[in-house]
Amino acid sequence: MGREDWYRNMDWDEDIAEAFFTKLKRARRKEQYLRIQACYLSKRHPEVALDLLDKYFELEDDFDHAQAYCDMASSYLTLNKVSDALEAYKKALNQESTGKGVKTEAYILLPMLIAEQNIKEQYQFGIDLLIKYKKRLLFPVDHFRWHAAMAIFKYGLGNQTDASSEAEQALDAAQIKKSGFRYHQDIGLVGNQYSDMIKTLCELHAKKQ
Numbered sequence: 001m002g003r004e005d006w007y008r009n010m011d012w013d014e015d016i017a018e019a020f021f022t023k024l025k026r027a028r029r030k031e032q033y034l035r036i037q038a039c040y041l042s043k044r045h046p047e048v049a050l051d052l053l054d055k056y057f058e059l060e061d062d063f064d065h066a067q068a069y070c071d072m073a074s075s076y077l078t079l080n081k082v083s084d085a086l087e088a089y090k091k092a093l094n095q096e097s098t099g100k101g102v103k104t105e106a107y108i109l110l111p112m113l114i115a116e117q118n119i120k121e122q123y124q125f126g127i128d129l130l131i132k133y134k135k136r137l138l139f140p141v142d143h144f145r146w147h148a149a150m151a152i153f154k155y156g157l158g159n160q161t162d163a164s165s166e167a168e169q170a171l172d173a174a175q176i177k178k179s180g181f182r183y184h185q186d187i188g189l190v191g192n193q194y195s196d197m198i199k200t201l202c203e204l205h206a207k208k209q
Contacts, residue, residue: 007020007023038068038071065095070109089113108137108142108146111153115148147169171201174190
């Protein structure tokens with residue numbers, strides 16, 4: 001790993017931790033490096049990632065708070081702590097509402113999580129989120145997730161016709177093979193990680209009234 005990658009470790013042990021914190025002591029933007037390293041560890045070492053994020057939030061710069069909350073949600077999901085992940089995504093959106101820092105995918109990841117986990121008591125909340133942030137959709141995968149979540153919500157609330165229509169639109173987005181961006185045709189496409197959702201959508205689409 002090159003010198004510039006000292007904060008992008010994919011694994012973690014005592015030696016890696018010692019090297020990381022040695023570099024961190026000399027770094028100016030400690031917040032940035034803590035947040036990025038936590039992101040890289042959220043899937044394989046979620047407890048370490050959460051500890052690094054705790055250290056991140058102890059510092060002053062709040063520019064990356066929204067993304068830090070998203071990384072926190074990712075870590076919680078690895079630990080199967082769904083309720084904590086939901087709250088982390090909500091905190092990310094609250095942070096974005098202040099107008100400070102960068103925008104994240106919390107606007108679509110939160111309703112998708114509600115849909116995937118079948119949290120029925122939050123279906124209407126999920127619909128409200130989707131409508132509120134629809135203007136932020138950009139890539140085919142964004143449109144897929146938007147319509148997929150909406151299909152789940154509509155079906156769960158008893159609107160089978162709308163659920164079928166939303167499922168069809170999500171499946172159409174899943175078939176797109178080019179992003180439409182001239183130099184990045186493969187960016188933002190629907191990947192294999194949504195295979196289970198696609199099966200569910202096919203079932204919903206077939207349930208037309």
